Amino acid sequence: MSMPWPSNFPAMKYSLALLILCSYASNASALTVSFNDVAPRVRGHHPSLKAARMAVEEARGRRLGAGRLSNPSMGVEFQNESRVSPRSTTFSIDQSFPITRRLSLEKRLTTQLVGAAELEVRDVERKLIAEAQTLVVQLISLNQQRELRKKQTELATKLSEFVKSRANAGELSLLDAAQAQVDAQRLLVEARRLQNESVSLLGTLKPMLGLSPSDSLTISGDVLAITIPGYVTGWTQRADYQLAQTRIAAAQTDTALAKARKYQDISAGFFAAREQQDVSSRQTERTGFVGFRISLPLPFWNRNQGEIAEKTASAERARLESEALGQMIVSEADTARKEMVANADLAKETRDRLLPMVIEQTAKLEKAYESGQADLLTILRAREQRLQLEAAALDSVRDFHLARIRYEAAVGKHAPAASATSGK
16 A cells, blocks of 8 residues: 655755765865965875885885794704614704804895885975976966956956946947957956866865865965075985985995805704613613714805895996986076076066056056947957966966976975965
């Protein structure tokens, strides 16, 4: 038998959906970060860094088992009495000992590998912080571009309304009114495109800050002021360069370890035996003895030449890679610094010289249009030029900060504290 639906069933469905939505929203967190907050947030919450730090624990675990003697071995031998030999039982214990510095070299190598793992984590951290800072700068720039489009849209809307009112009065052409409205709509579409780009960048940035897709992320404040940082000469402290130096030392230790393996371990031990022989039906003769033995392998056929040659070449390769990395760091830092200078000069020239001229000229053309001394196409062209210059100035500021992030990442220095202004 079917039951009738309650009369308020649609309202109940709506309330249930609203309750589920509110419950889902309550589980999502909201985070507001500034440019300053990026580095500590990435260090503490980036999932890749959490996984990378386990490599350090793995290296420490390997160090615990390195440089130790092999376990001794114990043996028991039993031989029953025969016509030619008595019954005997032998107990033995043997221990292997290296005659070279193999154990101390193994301990040193694993300690160096622990240091290398820590430096690898620092290098990953350096790259991820620079990547996250880059995304934040791009998001701030997109916000500024959207604000610019918003202001331009307001001006275009006012112009459209003015032209429309004059067209209705028969003083201007209806085509001018339609063109002004199209220009305003074009700016709205441009603002939406920038909003879509922001959504994409936020989706990339959220997991880097330890957020889920459902969490809310807001970028607050502006980036740094346009100031050229001083030359940093301590780039040799950069994590990957220090890692390259550690790998050279580890490769040299590994070479010494390969040479130490040229001579295998000696083996020494004690043994005790007890013999029993029946002399007659009523008499048994018992004897026993204790002895010491040593085994020394002779390096006649295998002197570990292959591994020694391999490790020697590996050490030389590590040295050459370190030199190449040093040259790359210097070039990378120099290029980023030149880009900073070029973008700073371009932003200053655009804002201080070109933009004021265009703003003044646009204002004059608007007054001339109101008095019928200029056409609408000239006004739109002037406003387009102003928009392009203002957008170019913002792009120059953005590119300056992106170059600065690359420079500070190249020299192993994190960005300084953020300013309350942007490029002023």
